[in-house]
Amino acid sequence: xxxxxxxxxxxxxxxxxxISIDIQEGEYFVLLGRSGSGKTxxxxxxxxxxxxxxxxxxxxNENVTKKKIQDRNIGLVFQDYAVxxxxxxxxxxxxxxxxxxxxxxxxxERVNRIAEELNIxxxxxxxxxxxxxxxxxxxxxxxxxxxYPRVLLLDEPLASIDASLKDDIKRILxxxxxxxxxxxxxxxxxxxxxxxxxxxxxxxxxxxxQVGTPAEVFCKPVNKFVARYSGIRNFFRVKxxxxxxxxxxxxxxxxxxxxxxxxxxxxxxxxxxxxAIKIHCVEPSNPPANCFKGVIREIFPSEYGMEVTVEAGEKxxxxxxxxxxKQLQISExxxxxxxxPPEAGIALQGNF
Amino acid sequence: xxxxxxxxxxxxxxxSLVLLFILAPLAGMFIKTGGTELLETINDKxxxxxxxxxxxxxxxxxxxxxxxxxxxxWLLARKKFPMKKIVQGIIDLPVVLPHTAAGLAVLGxxxxxxxxxxxxxxxxxxxxxxxxGIALAMAFVSVPFLINSARDGFSAVPERLEKAALTLGxxxxxxxxxxxxxxxxxxxxxxxxxxxxxxxxxxxxVVIVAYxxxxxxxxxxxxxxxxxxxxxxxxxxxxxxxxxxxxxxLRLIPGRKKEIQLSPDAET
Numbered sequence: 001x002x003x004x005x006x007x008x009x010x011x012x013x014x015x016x017x018x019i020s021i022d023i024q025e026g027e028y029f030v031l032l033g034r035s036g037s038g039k040t041x042x043x044x045x046x047x048x049x050x051x052x053x054x055x056x057x058x059x060x061n062e063n064v065t066k067k068k069i070q071d072r073n074i075g076l077v078f079q080d081y082a083v084x085x086x087x088x089x090x091x092x093x094x095x096x097x098x099x100x101x102x103x104x105x106x107x108x109e110r111v112n113r114i115a116e117e118l119n120i121x122x123x124x125x126x127x128x129x130x131x132x133x134x135x136x137x138x139x140x141x142x143x144x145x146x147x148y149p150r151v152l153l154l155d156e157p158l159a160s161i162d163a164s165l166k167d168d169i170k171r172i173l174x175x176x177x178x179x180x181x182x183x184x185x186x187x188x189x190x191x192x193x194x195x196x197x198x199x200x201x202x203x204x205x206x207x208x209x210q211v212g213t214p215a216e217v218f219c220k221p222v223n224k225f226v227a228r229y230s231g232i233r234n235f236f237r238v239k240x241x242x243x244x245x246x247x248x249x250x251x252x253x254x255x256x257x258x259x260x261x262x263x264x265x266x267x268x269x270x271x272x273x274x275x276a277i278k279i280h281c282v283e284p285s286n287p288p289a290n291c292f293k294g295v296i297r298e299i300f301p302s303e304y305g306m307e308v309t310v311e312a313g314e315k316x317x318x319x320x321x322x323x324x325x326k327q328l329q330i331s332e333x334x335x336x337x338x339x340x341p342p343e344a345g346i347a348l349q350g351n352f
Numbered sequence: 353x354x355x356x357x358x359x360x361x362x363x364x365x366x367x368s369l370v371l372l373f374i375l376a377p378l379a380g381m382f383i384k385t386g387g388t389e390l391l392e393t394i395n396d397k398x399x400x401x402x403x404x405x406x407x408x409x410x411x412x413x414x415x416x417x418x419x420x421x422x423x424x425x426w427l428l429a430r431k432k433f434p435m436k437k438i439v440q441g442i443i444d445l446p447v448v449l450p451h452t453a454a455g456l457a458v459l460g461x462x463x464x465x466x467x468x469x470x471x472x473x474x475x476x477x478x479x480x481x482x483x484x485g486i487a488l489a490m491a492f493v494s495v496p497f498l499i500n501s502a503r504d505g506f507s508a509v510p511e512r513l514e515k516a517a518l519t520l521g522x523x524x525x526x527x528x529x530x531x532x533x534x535x536x537x538x539x540x541x542x543x544x545x546x547x548x549x550x551x552x553x554x555x556x557x558v559v560i561v562a563y564x565x566x567x568x569x570x571x572x573x574x575x576x577x578x579x580x581x582x583x584x585x586x587x588x589x590x591x592x593x594x595x596x597x598x599x600x601x602l603r604l605i606p607g608r609k610k611e612i613q614l615s616p617d618a619e620t
Contacts, residue, residue, distance in 0.1 A: 096520035
């Protein structure tokens with residue numbers, strides 16, 4: 001549907017290098033990357049605001065690399081909405097129809113329909129300067145959707161709105177995607193990818209590092225950067241060795257983790273998700289392969305519930321739910337046992 | 353008295369000195385002008401004609417030069433091109449030139465030996481001592497005000513708004529007329545008023561190009577040099593009042609428009 005083939009583009013000292021992505025019809029593709037990673041530039045190349053130095057952009061098997069922006073039928077919603085401050089909400093939404101010289105009656109019908117759909121009908125006669133973030137986002141979406149774009153490009157659509165309104169916008173985006181609209185959404189927040197994406201790409205310094213389903217990317221990150229992006233904070237530099245049929249990962253210190261059976265490199269980086277580690281107040285009677293005694297150093301509230309830092313030869317960052325935290329009745333300096341199954345350890349390869 | 357309030361008092365005192373410096377001579381001129389003299393000057397056909405000539409020629413020069421200046425301002429704000437800084441320097445040149453020198457430069461250009469003079473001559477028109485020549489002299493010294501203000505206005509229009517319009521199917525010209533120009537309108541109008549006001553008050557360049565027909569600054573000078581201060585003063589007061597009235601009126605036009613809040617471009 002949307003295919004990027006070895007896209008290269010230089011922007012001063014920065015360059016997008018060899019970006020290739022194949023996005024299928026009806027997919028919700030989230031491109032994750034830090035600020036300055038090149039994701040907005042990539043979006044602008046797809047929209048036609050810039051032309052790649054080399055590489056091809058295909059939409060529905062048509063090469064649109066050199067096609068005029070106006071003829072691509074690709075909708076782009078900007079990070080801070082870019083609604084026209086000199087027009088009313090109606091004027092903004094109708095803008096593209098005026099450009100296409102649509103008849104007045106049809107303009108009225110279509111604007112009213114999309115405004116109803118996005119629940120901004122009551123704002124149509126308002127100027128845009130007093131609208132709230134969520135309302136502006138809906139106006140920007142309506143203005144783009146009214147053109148029936150083949151692909152909808154979203155530049156950090158949830159970055160500038162209140163947390164309370166994010167769910168509303170997410171619901172709208174899911175609904176649009178369910179109706180069959182292909183969406184490419186860029187963000188720096190992996191949680192948006194988890195909650196919306198059917199497929200995720202991670203971009204860093206102009207290079208596409210990993211593409212896959214959210215489960216593939218977040219459970220099997222290809223390197224430390226991607227792992228960090230999925231919220232993982234437990235990284236251990238280890239040497240892998242198989243002793244009597246059991247794979248172990250030996251840390252620089254004294255700890256050694258039992259790993260599931262696999263082919264591991266001689267050395268590398270091992271990660272464990274914070275929510276894969278359990279905390280016990282007493283020593284488990286039938287402990288799993290990995291069980292370590294430690295002391296709680298810090299406890300912080302987190303989005304997940306609580307984040308507990310345990311010193312057990314190495315530092316472990318553990319996410320537990322608020323209910324679980326209450327049941328455990330733990331505090332800083334409490335002595336605890338931490339456990340995790342061999343499958344929780346993920347080995348990373350490559351350059352760390 | 354705290355340090356902070358002492359600082360405020362010093363700032364206020366220094367500011368008052370400057371304001372007084374501007375207001376005192378004007379106030380003195382108004383106070384010294386008698387009602388009878390002013391009434392006579394208002395009814396003086398020569399003064400009326402001169403003020404009217406000044407206003408319409410300055411206005412016409414501003415309108416005509418705005419047609420080319422606004423696109424030039426847009427280019428300066430939006431495009432990168434070789435020797436852009438030199439072009440910017442050329443635009444600012446008339447502001448720093450002595451106005452008599454500017455007048456001589458314009459005279460050379462519009463006299464019968466000059467390029468524009470020859471073209472006008474071929475059409476049976478003489479630019480020297482003609483309102484058209486006056487307009488050119490006024491525009492020469494005042495057009496940088498319009499260009500610079502409009503350029504700042506276009507620079508303040510977030511590029512993403514123009515990009516958004518393009519992705520919505522607008523042509524480049526439509527983007528200019530429906531997005532860039534309306535948003536930069538306030539700055540353009542400010543430049544327009546500044547150019548008009550500057551052109552209207554120009555003496556040095558105009559007097560070299562056209563002593564006759566007399567624009568108001570030339571008429572005031574002529575009355576001063578021929579008959580003295582008392583005779584020139586009522587004409588000056590009248591011109592100042594009219595100019596101030598027009599200036600305020602023009603200032604109100606962009607003021608009526610609702611102020612547009614612009615945020616900086618989003619980080620990429």
